[in-house]
Amino acid sequence: MRGEGRCLLSQWGGRVQRPACQGKGRAGRPDPWLQEWSWLSLALWHLCPQVVRKSDADRVTVIGAGVTLHEALAAADELAKQGTHIRVIDLFTIKPLDAATIVASARATGGRIITVEDHYREGGIGEAVAAAVSGEPGMVLQSLAVSGVPRSGKPAELLDLFGISAKSILAAVKSTFAN
Numbered sequence: 001m002r003g004e005g006r007c008l009l010s011q012w013g014g015r016v017q018r019p020a021c022q023g024k025g026r027a028g029r030p031d032p033w034l035q036e037w038s039w040l041s042l043a044l045w046h047l048c049p050q051v052v053r054k055s056d057a058d059r060v061t062v063i064g065a066g067v068t069l070h071e072a073l074a075a076a077d078e079l080a081k082q083g084t085h086i087r088v089i090d091l092f093t094i095k096p097l098d099a100a101t102i103v104a105s106a107r108a109t110g111g112r113i114i115t116v117e118d119h120y121r122e123g124g125i126g127e128a129v130a131a132a133v134s135g136e137p138g139m140v141l142q143s144l145a146v147s148g149v150p151r152s153g154k155p156a157e158l159l160d161l162f163g164i165s166a167k168s169i170l171a172a173v174k175s176t177f178a179n
Contacts, residue, residue: 051064052088054088061106064116065091067118070116071166073088094125095128102129111136114142117146
C-alpha cells in the first residue's frame with residue numbers, strides 16, 4: 001500500500017485519508033495533521049451547495065435538498081427527454097449559505113430559479129435563496145414548498161399533494177417559459 005496513492009483507513013477513528021507522503025520521506029506512514037485536514041476538508045465540502053446536474057444548455061436552476069433533490073433529479077431526467085435542461089443544486093444547508101454558487105448558477109440560467117423543499121415556505125430554502133439573490137438584477141424566484149398542515153400518507157401521494165413532486169417541478173419549469 002505504501003506510495004500507491006490509495007486511501008488509507010486511519011487507525012484514529014476510522015477516517016479516510018490519503019497517504020501522507022505518497023511513498024516519500026516518512027515511508028507512507030499516516031501524518032496526523034494530514035488526517036485532520038482530510039477530515040476537515042471533507043466536512044467543509046459537505047457544507048457547500050453541490051451542483052449535481054449541469055450543462056451549457058441549462059435554462060432554469062432548481063434547488064432542493066433531501067427528498068426534493070431526488071424529485072428535482074427525476075424532473076431533470078424527464079425534461080432532458082423533452083429537450084429542456086435544468087441545473088440542479090443540492091443545498092445541503094441554509095446556514096452557512098454559499099450565495100456565490102447560487103448566484104452564478106442563476107445567472108447561467110437566465111436568472112430563473114425554482115426552490116423545492118419539504119418544509120414550510122417560511123424559514124426554509126426559498127427564503128434563504130431569496131435573500132441571497134435579492135440584490136441581483138433580473139432574478140426570478142419561484143418557491144415550491146409545503147403549504148398546508150402535514151398529514152399521514154404514502155410519500156409519493158404527499159409529494160404530489162403539497163406540490164413538491166417531480167411532476168410539480170416539471171410544471172413549474174414549464175410555467176417559467178409560459179410567462
